[in-house]
Amino acid sequence: MPHMSNIMHSQSDRSDVLAHASSNLRRLRQSAGLSQEALAKASGVSRRMIVNLEGGDTNISLSSLDRLAWALGVDFVAMVADPAATVQRIEALTWRGGDEKSVATLLGSVPAASSAQLWSWTLGPGDSYVAEPDPPGWHEMIFVSEGRLRIDKDDGALTVSAGDFAIYSSAQQFSYSNAGDAVTCFTRVVVC
Structure with missing residues (x-):
């Protein structure tokens, strides 16, 4: 039986979620006045993962995105949604x-x-x-x-x-x- 993890992949045939997560993370982290190192400590997500995600070059688990959101004081949706989308209809x-x-x-x-x-x-x-x-x-x-x-x-x-x-x-x-x-x-x- 195939087993799939909860990893979001950054392949080009996939959605724009990782692009949104990348720009949202950088914007939210800077708005919170946190360095990448401080966010890593607060979230339990490695600094290397944060650097790679902000650079748009990583695969990340949904739960890691959740931990980053929690550490930034926002919800998961703020991490992955297109900033132009309404939260009622993200799709x-x-x-x-x-x-x-x-x-x-x-x-x-x-x-x-x-x-x-x-x-x-x-x-x-x-x-x-x-x-x-x-x-x-x-x-x-x-x-x-x-x-x-x-x-x-x-x-x-x-x-x-x-x-x-x-x-x-x-x-x-x-x-x-x-x-x-x-x-x-x-x-x-x-x-x-």
């Missing part, structure tokens, strides 16, 4: 799996206690996505529209079929995998 491809049918698109975001994000995902047969734990207090709501999605979490695994949903704390190690022979489509809402 940015942020992850692609090993199968061309496996993609994650950040559709939009609304304010919550901190942030809420709406995602559209597809996973091709046999594909998976491994996430890193979110900070305490974060949750996910998943609605499967096609296929069957297996969610493996530290507190137990579950399989969600088309028409059903799951809500759980994402402040734990978790992963998604296609549990069927056809494409699985699901909507993901991340709330913190």
Whole structure:
């Protein structure tokens, strides 16, 4: 079974998310008055990764972008969205799996206690996505529209079929995998 990490790739056939992350990171870091070294210490992301991301020459995990955003006092959307886009309608491809049918698109975001994000995902047969734990207090709501999605979490695994949903704390190690022979489509809402 192919296994895909949560890494965003900077290949030219992908979305502009990394270009936005590059310019947004530089702008937000400078606005906060932080050096790259200070941001590295505050976020736990290496200075080399920050230098490479600001230079537009790196692959980075979604969770590392999240840690950078947290350290800068902004949400994930501020890191990856086109500055000209509205947060209600972002529509940015942020992850692609090993199968061309496996993609994650950040559709939009609304304010919550901190942030809420709406995602559209597809996973091709046999594909998976491994996430890193979110900070305490974060949750996910998943609605499967096609296929069957297996969610493996530290507190137990579950399989969600088309028409059903799951809500759980994402402040734990978790992963998604296609549990069927056809494409699985699901909507993901991340709330913190």
